[in-house]
Amino acid sequence: MIDCDVLIVGGGPSGCAAAMSLLREGFDVALMTRRPAHRLWAGESLPPGTGELINSIFGEAILDAPHHVKAYGTRSCWGSDDWVETDFLANPLGHGWILDRSVFDHDLRQEVLAAGGRLIQDQSIRSLRRHLLSWDVTTTSRAKIRCRWIVDATGRSGSVLRRLGIKRTALDRQTAFIGVLEGQNGTYQGTSIEAVSEGWWYSTPLPHGKTVVALITDRGLVKASGPKEALWRSKLEATIHIKPSLQSYQKDLIAGWYPAETSYRSHLFGLGWAAAGDAAIAFDPLSSQGISTAILMGARLGKALADGLHEQDHASLDAWQRDYYLLLHEHEALRAYYWHAESRWPEYPFWKSRRPL
Numbered sequence: 001m002i003d004c005d006v007l008i009v010g011g012g013p014s015g016c017a018a019a020m021s022l023l024r025e026g027f028d029v030a031l032m033t034r035r036p037a038h039r040l041w042a043g044e045s046l047p048p049g050t051g052e053l054i055n056s057i058f059g060e061a062i063l064d065a066p067h068h069v070k071a072y073g074t075r076s077c078w079g080s081d082d083w084v085e086t087d088f089l090a091n092p093l094g095h096g097w098i099l100d101r102s103v104f105d106h107d108l109r110q111e112v113l114a115a116g117g118r119l120i121q122d123q124s125i126r127s128l129r130r131h132l133l134s135w136d137v138t139t140t141s142r143a144k145i146r147c148r149w150i151v152d153a154t155g156r157s158g159s160v161l162r163r164l165g166i167k168r169t170a171l172d173r174q175t176a177f178i179g180v181l182e183g184q185n186g187t188y189q190g191t192s193i194e195a196v197s198e199g200w201w202y203s204t205p206l207p208h209g210k211t212v213v214a215l216i217t218d219r220g221l222v223k224a225s226g227p228k229e230a231l232w233r234s235k236l237e238a239t240i241h242i243k244p245s246l247q248s249y250q251k252d253l254i255a256g257w258y259p260a261e262t263s264y265r266s267h268l269f270g271l272g273w274a275a276a277g278d279a280a281i282a283f284d285p286l287s288s289q290g291i292s293t294a295i296l297m298g299a300r301l302g303k304a305l306a307d308g309l310h311e312q313d314h315a316s317l318d319a320w321q322r323d324y325y326l327l328l329h330e331h332e333a334l335r336a337y338y339w340h341a342e343s344r345w346p347e348y349p350f351w352k353s354r355r356p357l
């Protein structure tokens with residue numbers, strides 16, 4: 001039997017950050033991680049300024065790993081047919097990063113271990129039972145855990161919250177049609193974004209010589225029939241800039257659909273439970289801030305939970321929850337600003353449904 005103060009389920013950025021904060025406050029933390037299901041890389045990048053946040057929670061070695069590459073800008077074709085480039089060289093916060101996600105997440109978990117956290121690896125929850133002041137958890141390999149609090153950091157699946165019946169509200173029907181190609185064009189070290197009538201595309205060179213190219217659209221708008229790769233290629237034809245920039249390496253392609261809705265939960269914490277990162281609030285991939293927000297949200301949850309455990313009240317958790325609903329509100333205003341800036345296809349369903357009332 002493992003006895004701990006807090007069990008965190010999900011060893012991604014939000015779960016690891018929550019663990020680090022709680023460990024710093026002297027709590028006994030177990031982090032349950034599951035071997036990630038096979039998935040295509042989303043090509044996640046971090047904007048300038050994120051380094052300081054990550055260093056302050058996990059230490060400086062994380063982003064120094066040679067697997068991550070520096071990003072020097074973004075360019076977008078949004079609202080007109082031309083590229084508009086934002087060069088990070090002019091940014092006082094410096095460059096951004098394109099992450100090797102498996103290395104990044106692995107390194108975060110190693111920092112949790114080094115800080116005194118317990119890793120429960122390659123497992124997930126089999127059953128969960130609430131007592132007056134604690135939870136009894138059985139894992140898929142039938143190990144027993146007793147904890148005072150449980151944190152859901154399982155990403156968009158929110159698998160603990162689903163068990164607890166905590167409602168999720170999706171603000172859109174977005175889905176990502178991701179393709180991963182062999183090779184890179186080598187000329188642009190950053191993310192390229194291009195709006196099309198059915199949504200918008202992005203392409204990002206991955207650290208290992210591959211490139212992620214994805215269409216963000218709404219579920220049901222693209223008729224998903226036949227082989228995914230052929231459909232992906234046919235949809236790419238609609239781009240003015242992204243397809244030509246890929247001409248030389250379009251041979252090896254794997255493609256798949258992934259959820260990309262903006263969503264939130266009716267509560268971010270309750271009796272003996274809390275949620276962090278995408279499990280709590282999942283932001284639009286257009287913001288490129290899911291990882292930094294998940295890390296800060298997890299770290300702040302850890303601190304609020306520690307305050308609550310010390311002082312036996314929920315004031316810090318209430319304030320934390322309020323801040324994140326406010327952030328969601330601001331995120332909605334920012335999305336509306338970007339949608340308003342793209343007016344080329346007002347009658348197409350993707351853009352029509354996003355027009356301000």
Ligand SMILES: Cc1cc2nc3c(=O)[nH]c(=O)nc-3n(C[C@H](O)[C@H](O)[C@H](O)COP(=O)(O)OP(=O)(O)OC[C@H]3O[C@@H](n4cnc5c(N)ncnc54)[C@H](O)[C@@H]3O)c2cc1C
Binds near residue numbers: 011013044124157
């Ligand atoms: C198409 C797309 C592009 C994106 N691009 C960017 C970008 O450029 N920059 C950016 O910052 N963000 C981006 N994001 C968002 C970013 O990926 C997420 O916001 C971020 O990964 C959230 O971190 P998390 O820790 O909350 O969840 P996750 O990273 O999803 O981690 C959850 C962890 O929990 C584990 N897990 C799941 N279920 C269980 C279970 N039952 N038991 C145990 N473990 C479990 C998973 O294996 C995983 O390790 C993008 C998202 C999408 C969809």
